[in-house]
Amino acid sequence: MRELLKWEALKVWKKNSFWLFFVLIPIVSCALYTYNYYDSLAQIDLQKERLEEQLKAVQEDDHTEGSKVFEQETQKQLDSVTDPDDSAVLNDQLEYLDRVIQGTDYVTSLVMIGEENQIISTNILQLNRNRLDDMLQEKIAPQRPLTLALPQDYLANFTPNERESYYQLNYKDKNASGLLYVKNFFEHSWGFIFLIVVVFLLGGTVSNEHQKGHDHLAFMRLQGISFLKWSVAKHLVNWGYVLFLLVLWFVPMIVLSLFLGGIGQLNYPVMAYDVSDAAINYTWMTLGAYDLKALLLLTLMAWFLVECFTLEGVFIKKELQIWILSVGIILLGAVLPLHSFNLLSYVKIDQVVTGGLNLERLHDYYSFEKSVLLLISAIVGLSISSLYLLKRRAIR
Structure with missing residues (x-):
């Protein structure tokens, strides 16, 4: 044989x-x-530059209550890209999601995605909160930038512009490495x-x-x-x-x-x-x-x-x-x-x-x-x- x-x-x-x-x-x-690895690094660098320019513009603007909140959230988005401390990034996102779910925070691009301002439901926010909490407890390093994960059927209700905005934000997970x-x-x-x-x-x-x-x-x-x-x-x-x-x-x-x-x-x-x-x-x-x-x-x-x-x-x-x-x-x-x-x-x-x-x-x-x-x-x-x-x- x-x-x-x-x-x-x-x-x-x-x-x-x-x-x-x-x-x-x-x-x-x-x-x-x-190619995927180096392209994702280039995309993250581009987002970092965009957020830094956005943060600089907000800091030079009048310090109204709305601009202060926007400045804080822009800084958090920048930290989610650049901060080497994974647990700190996860904690910041968890605190922010808690405030949004409880309705005590300013509505930002985190819960309003796309040119048509598609609102992300509380159930989806809670789903993401549970994910981040598990990642924090199990010491799982998040992919950068740390963004919302939206269900497939949820995205189906988006307009083409909203889906494009979401995919640009997530890079269609191009930054994924290894497994x-x-x-x-x-x-x-x-x-x-x-x-x-x-x-x-x-x-x-x-x-x-x-x-x-x-x-x-x-x-x-x-x-x-x-x-x-x-x-x-x-x-x-x-x-x-x-x-x-x-x-x-x-x-x-x-x-x-x-x-x-x-x-x-x-x-x-x-x-x-x-x-x-x-x-x-x-x-x-x-x-x-x-x-x-x-x-x-x-x-x-x-x-x-x-x-x-x-x-x-x-x-x-x-x-x-x-x-x-x-x-x-x-x-x-x-x-x-x-x-x-x-x-x-x-x-x-x-x-x-x-x-x-x-x-x-x-x-x-x-x-x-x-x-x-x-x-x-x-x-x-x-x-x-x-x-x-x-x-x-x-x-x-």
């Missing part, structure tokens, strides 16, 4: 495309992380790119077995190799290469984060949604739980695709056709109507893990556990089907 596994692995190892991806994936991963950058990988749909890489690397592993001129299935029979052993080896090697690609993509970036920005903390809070027919509840999950679930879901989606083009390879001999069909399947998952039994919709990994997809449904709910069960069932079902069809082809 060991020699059979080695033989199957070498079939992929010897492909030029494998070495191309082997070189490019770590380079691209580290380049994107490095938080892994979250951004899924949040910005880079999982699509990973799945497409899997297709190009492994898409032809079965179709190539019975092409004219090198029928490996016939060669296997002549060598007396058990079809079941060959099939198991083929699946194990393909699944193993998926895990290898995951390591190739994420490990270099995580190592780089040790030198640029830090690896982060596993207990950092990430917003999630608990949706039922009765209500929508906003909650927080840990970054460690998010990353683990997202990576597992990405692995299962990749294995599901491996089984899809294994089945395709029974009927299609040309690798290019396999690539086109498989990429089409991935893109189809992005446009088909949402349904928890639509396995292709699980390419929206971030939305599945956080529960964000449930905000668009009325009675059909996604869950991480349900997605894992459905994908594993589909992988097993497709594996059995492809093995049966391949065996029939081998017998002929």
Whole structure:
């Protein structure tokens, strides 16, 4: 069995495309992380300059009660960017949110976002207050600048100008580093790119077995190799290469984060949604739980695709056709109507893990556990089907 596994692995190892991806994936991963890191530093410097100019202008203005309050809040916003003491920044924000929630403070840009002055509700302010309090108690370093986290459905009610203002304030979390950058990988749909890489690397592993001129299935029979052993080896090697690609993509970036920005903390809070027919509840999950679930879901989606083009390879001999069909399947998952039994919709990994997809449904709910069960069932079902069809082809 060991020699059979080695033989199957070498079939992929010897492909030029494998070495191309082997070189490019770590380079691209580290380049994107490095660009994100230095670009975020530049954005923070720009905000620092803007706040300093704003503070200077207010200090030179008449010292009315309103201008004094605005000066204090501008100074706090500047501190949230520049103050090295994380606990001090968190305490300042907690004190301010307490005053705003209790209605004893001047309404500022913290609770009025966008040109249309979208008011942030007390429930959202309290949600953020709970997050900051947990971060303070657990000594979690906040991302800078420290701003409000708004739920996905809440942002949907914003006008385009308000959303743009909010995203400019938050930089769409571009300043995330280390483990938080892994979250951004899924949040910005880079999982699509990973799945497409899997297709190009492994898409032809079965179709190539019975092409004219090198029928490996016939060669296997002549060598007396058990079809079941060959099939198991083929699946194990393909699944193993998926895990290898995951390591190739994420490990270099995580190592780089040790030198640029830090690896982060596993207990950092990430917003999630608990949706039922009765209500929508906003909650927080840990970054460690998010990353683990997202990576597992990405692995299962990749294995599901491996089984899809294994089945395709029974009927299609040309690798290019396999690539086109498989990429089409991935893109189809992005446009088909949402349904928890639509396995292709699980390419929206971030939305599945956080529960964000449930905000668009009325009675059909996604869950991480349900997605894992459905994908594993589909992988097993497709594996059995492809093995049966391949065996029939081998017998002929």
